[in-house]
Amino acid sequence: VIPGWFSEISPMWPGEAHSLKVEKILFQGKSDYQNVMVFKSSTYGKVLVLDGVIQLTERDECAYQEMIAHLPLCSITNPKKVLVIGGGDGGVLREVARHPTVEQIDICEIDAMVVDVSKEFFPEVAVGYEDPRVNLHIGDGVAFLKAVPEGSYDAVIVDSSDPIGPAKELFEKPFFETVAKALRPGGVVCTQAESIWLHMHIIEDIVSNCREIFKGSVNYAWTTVPTYPSGVIGFMLCSTEGPAVDFKHPVNPIDAVESAQSTRPLKFYNAEIHSAAFCLPSFAKKVIESE
């Protein structure tokens, strides 16, 4: 450990730890679920850390939040009802709210402290809560989904932390089964699905579970996020049986003109990067396509 630096150490990425120089610790607390910390870094702006793991930085959060929201929502026409699991910082809500067809945005985050801390220290992220279509539920995403009537949502976005801690079940087969039930025919799910450099074994399991559960299509996409472990993170994108979804060819583009004129233009996502996100390195392709 280097004095004055934050190092992200975890058994999920043994033998390596990305470090950021700390200018100032702004918040430290312990919720019912996890340790919560916010610090100001010298080069990535403010950083939100849960149980020692970086959840977002001001500088690169766009790469994650824009992709996890627009990969599913730009892949279907006319999304109306969207559910976000996790994502208490509000960044995914901010991105979902860009879609004019969306009428209802439900979010189930387990930890109220994440929501409060985000509103206090990350106003550009928590701005997502200001949209009147948003309904916040504080609770476990697993339990929330079990109570959802069948076929309720056009899209479910699982913006979850890593499978050590409160998010463990969000990576397991029974959870994916409840997600599939909550979706309408031809509905889509996008989940945080870790790194092809570090977690091929986890990805392999998720892919094989999803192939059994989702009778539409099952795909893996990825993006670069410099402050996530190994600098990349992936997403599982699946659709339920019904109208076919071709994730690689977005049918619901976010209007470029409107987004350029908006006060908060997209920083990362565009139609080209959408299609490119599904191209996999050979080593990953071999495992993912053989499942």
Ligand code: AAT
């Ligand atoms: N939006 C950017 C970052 C995240 S946030 C993940 C959120 O999932 C956290 O706020 C956490 O409290 C919440 N969460 C964890 N478990 C559950 C659960 N069971 N139900 C509801 N919400 C939950 C993702 C960071 C990825 C990090 C990659 N290393």
